[in-house]
Amino acid sequence: MIEFEHVTKTYAGGAEAVSDFSCVVPSHRTVAFVGSSGSGKTTLLRMVNRMVEPTSGRVLIDGEDVRSRNPVELRRSIGYVLQHGGLLPHRTVIDNVATVPVLTGLSRRAARSEAGALLERVGLDPALGARYPAQLSGGQQQRVGVARALAADPNILLMDEPFGAVDPIVRRELQGELVRLQSELGKTIVFVTHDIDEAFLLGDEVIVLAAGGRIAQRGTPAEILSNPANDFVREFVGADRAERRLHVAEVAGRTLALDETGRPVGVLAT
Numbered sequence: 001m002i003e004f005e006h007v008t009k010t011y012a013g014g015a016e017a018v019s020d021f022s023c024v025v026p027s028h029r030t031v032a033f034v035g036s037s038g039s040g041k042t043t044l045l046r047m048v049n050r051m052v053e054p055t056s057g058r059v060l061i062d063g064e065d066v067r068s069r070n071p072v073e074l075r076r077s078i079g080y081v082l083q084h085g086g087l088l089p090h091r092t093v094i095d096n097v098a099t100v101p102v103l104t105g106l107s108r109r110a111a112r113s114e115a116g117a118l119l120e121r122v123g124l125d126p127a128l129g130a131r132y133p134a135q136l137s138g139g140q141q142q143r144v145g146v147a148r149a150l151a152a153d154p155n156i157l158l159m160d161e162p163f164g165a166v167d168p169i170v171r172r173e174l175q176g177e178l179v180r181l182q183s184e185l186g187k188t189i190v191f192v193t194h195d196i197d198e199a200f201l202l203g204d205e206v207i208v209l210a211a212g213g214r215i216a217q218r219g220t221p222a223e224i225l226s227n228p229a230n231d232f233v234r235e236f237v238g239a240d241r242a243e244r245r246l247h248v249a250e251v252a253g254r255t256l257a258l259d260e261t262g263r264p265v266g267v268l269a270t
């Protein structure tokens with residue numbers, strides 16, 4: 001479980017990027033932080049692995065203040081996936097995935113063998129392990145990024161717009177893979193995105209952020225869709241969803257449009 005307790009962040013010379021933010025990310029669940037550019041999503045995510053220190057407030061993992069943890073060890077114990085993979089360009093794919101397990105004491109041979117299995121787990125042909133990152137497509141690189149984040153078998157995965165730089169079709173594929181992986185692995189995931197559809201698809205709970213890391217609304221996708229808290233959320237949620245194969249169902253007295261996976265994608269006017 002991750003707890004943000006009244007965290008605030010003011011960067012040197014800047015305005016408050018996050019002000020008085022509190023939330024709980026329960027173990028084995030995915031919480032999606034969604035908001036437009038500059039709403040403080042990345043700042044919040046990086047507080048978890050101490051890449052950003054809050055100006056005030058604290059972040060706890062399983063009840064322990066992250067400030068009491070050694071930052072290097074903390075980062076090695078948490079999976080982190082970035083928009084551009086963050087892969088080391090001069091190392092092969094297999095060695096990129098094996099890096100952390102080697103650092104934590106596994107033999108190179110054992111780490112590579114594990115890395116091969118992880119590549120398969122994220123839907124890649126292990127033969128791609130011999131390539132360098134630049135020799136992979138954007139979608140394949142993101143899969144490697146996920147495999148690398150899983151390599152230390154972390155309880156927590158931090159994902160910062162991990163599918164933001166790939167085309168919409170590959171993006172859908174990667175989202176589907178993550179849903180499948182999460183149902184097998186049950187990690188505690190904080191997923192940052194500016195795409196509300198992605199947040200609804202992946203988040204057990206969604207936190208809609210306004211400027212300054214202020215919470216505009218939090219809830220399950222169905223709660224937010226059936227009852228947007230204000231105009232800001234209503235506008236954020238109201239994108240065109242006509243291309244989906246939809247069906248309707250009654251939830252909490254409202255008629256919701258659900259997509260083929262049963263996820264709510266809109267409220268029908270009555």
Ligand SMILES: Nc1ncnc2c1ncn2[C@@H]1O[C@H](COP(=O)(O)OP(=O)(O)OP(=O)(O)O)[C@@H](O)[C@H]1O
Binds near residue numbers: 011039043044194
């Ligand atoms: N190192 C920094 N120094 C000064 N200001 C910063 C720094 N990092 C972020 N900021 C500012 O803090 C605010 C929040 O930034 P943050 O990256 O957390 O937002 P975000 O929601 O993740 O945005 P995006 O979707 O564009 O990545 C922005 O106004 C940004 O300019």
